[in-house]
Amino acid sequence: MKSILFASTFLATTIVAGMAIALAGQAPGAVDAPDIPVSHHDRVYAAEQFSNTVSVTDPVSNALLGVIRLGDPQPGNLSPLYRGQVLVHGMGFSPDHKTLAVVSIGTNSVSFIDTATNTVKHVTYVGRAPHEAFFTPDGKEVWVTVRGEDYIAVLDAQTYGEKLRIKVPAGPGMQIFSPDGKYGYVCSSFNPETDVISVADHQIVGKMKQDSPFCPNIAATPDGKQVWLTLKDVGRTMVFEAKPPFAMLKSLDTGPITNHVNIARNAKGTFAYVTIGGLNEVKVFRTDDFSQVATIPVGKLPHGVWPSGDGSRIYVGLENADALAAIDTMTNQVIASIPIGQAPQAIAYVPNAVPEGDGMQNLQPLGVAGTTAHLTLRGDKEASSTSVSLFDQGLLQVLQAAVTGLEPKQPYVLALADQPDGKGALQPLSAFMTNPAGAAIVNAVGPIRQIVQSTHQDERRYLVIVPGTPAKLGTPVQMQVL
Known part of the structure; x- marks a missing residue:
């Protein structure tokens, strides 16, 4: 029965992709991108900062397949000869869904992982305390927010080497790109300012005033009209126009330890899902009138959040529960809770991450990280x-x-x-x-x-x-x- 389900799901995915049918389009892609139905080829990744692992989950079975171990737990990682990563935290993926970029704050690194084989193919070291990394929509560059300093490290996506730096206010928190690839939006964790940068020439072309200095996360709507960002220190979420003059549209009081935000589209419309760590819940807002339509209890300290390739689900990392919550976006109910590694931070749902085979190569069991x-x-x-x-x-x-x-x-x-x-x-x-x-x-x-x-x-x-x-x-x- 499982093999029949696998085959039919894969066939549906192939037909949709082959015909390029634009159903809804999910973040971080454009609104005219084809939806990709949930299948065994998809993977949900979580960056886990205390076990120094990346967990790998199959969204069909909602089961943990294993972890990619990037580093050791304490006290092994205290040695001066230690070569692994520490504080695995940020995450992004390439437009072709073949490469995962994983940021480790403690070792100032970006690990590039082959999604088909779960192997680290390169590690790039950048400046102090990087936070997030993401590929430009054309797949040519990787922008890394170096939060411990005052710049964006721009890496060549083929060689993974640093090619230039974009000067910004101290403490850049995260960057995301407009779906058309024209703009990069960079919020700050130390200054009340989000900068808009032209991807073509790496120049700042606009500024957005944050209600507070501490923004950890930012998302763009697939229609290219809005940018949503969270403010962890004051418990607010802000919405700006994604195009000039980049005016503020709304400032929402969302709750203590407002963590991450992401966008999902389904038959009911386009929605922003915001994780509220201090309330152990996810709040859901319409993007057309900013009304709150749901409050979803999910578990202890929700953090990262990402939609499936068809917008039918939202996955949420529970930082103080060592778990991944799966939410049905039509009902806004939790449909699964998956045990993963320690203190998950960023989440990434990558459709068709494993085009062939079972994708189990080089995965390890959770081990002590599950306790x-x-x-x-x-x-x-x-x-x-x-x-x-x-x-x-x-x-x-x-x-x-x-x-x-x-x-x-x-x-x-x-x-x-x-x-x-x-x-x-x-x-x-x-x-x-x-x-x-x-x-x-x-x-x-x-x-x-x-x-x-x-x-x-x-x-x-x-x-x-x-x-x-x-x-x-x-x-x-x-x-x-x-």
């Missing part, structure tokens, strides 16, 4: 809560807390307390400052699971959040739920 413990902290206020994940790295764990409901722009400390109510001695783990929305992403490393889940009462400690600094701790405002 994560989850905790919750809550305060007196209804919105005051924190989702905590402890990502196993052997004897150690990487702790990641998605904090919400605190006072904006104030110092806090994540600490270990002697007692469940937060009383007694406190041991600071990580100091942080909340953003303007009263939220934060907080990290720490250590044998924390062994401590907070210990069966020996005299050894056990409890996670709490307290206002202040490590030198001057206040009274706990959030405590671990037992």
Whole structure:
């Protein structure tokens, strides 16, 4: 039965592609591009920053096929002789769907992966802390936002070498291109400005004023009319005209830790899907009148988001759940949850990534990356809560807390307390400052699971959040739920 389904799906895909029937067109392509029905030839990729892997999922079965291991977990990646990648994070793919570009923040690299064989065919090293990479629509260049500096590294898509740099305000967050390939839109993570760059001559031709400095993600509608971008620090999503004069069309209050946005088209229209990390949900907006049409609970800390080749599904990476959620765009219901690697960031759905064969070459099992413990902290206020994940790295764990409901722009400390109510001695783990929305992403490393889940009462400690600094701790405002 499975082989019959495979054959019929492939036949349908081939017929549609061969006749070049324009049904809807999905991001990042143009509106007149042919839809590509979901098939076993498609792949959903997720860049996972704590396991340093790229997970590979079949969208027909919604099953993890395996991972491409780009690096090792801690402490192996602390060695001065370490050669793998660290903090696998950003992702883009070539117009011919044969190459995946994967950015690793910690090692300043872009790994180019053959989608048919899952092999790394080249690694290019760029400047400090790159964030995202994407191919131009003509497939000739790869633009890399070097967020730790102030430029876009433009790579030759054939040699993968850096050919030039485009100077922009410090902290470029992500770039995406107009479907016709005329413009590149580059938002900033450090400055309240999105730049519009002419792809032909690499010159800045327009500027868009962001409501805040921290934009991690940007998307363009397939009709070439709109650019959507997210503002993580203030929990907003902005919409601009994609053509001169690049005027703002709408600024939406979407919620704390607004992460990524992407566009899907179906029989009902064109919709923007926005991941709201602090609320554990995806919000759906029409692009014609900006009305919100759905709120979809998906799981802990939704991050990356990408549509299938026919717009029938949206896939969402759940950063604090080590999972991939599949959403039916006609019903806006979650239809599958797929276990993947640790802390997925960017997501890419690549239609026809594997034209022939089963595409299982060089994939590895998930291993220890599939083991994560989850905790919750809550305060007196209804919105005051924190989702905590402890990502196993052997004897150690990487702790990641998605904090919400605190006072904006104030110092806090994540600490270990002697007692469940937060009383007694406190041991600071990580100091942080909340953003303007009263939220934060907080990290720490250590044998924390062994401590907070210990069966020996005299050894056990409890996670709490307290206002202040490590030198001057206040009274706990959030405590671990037992």
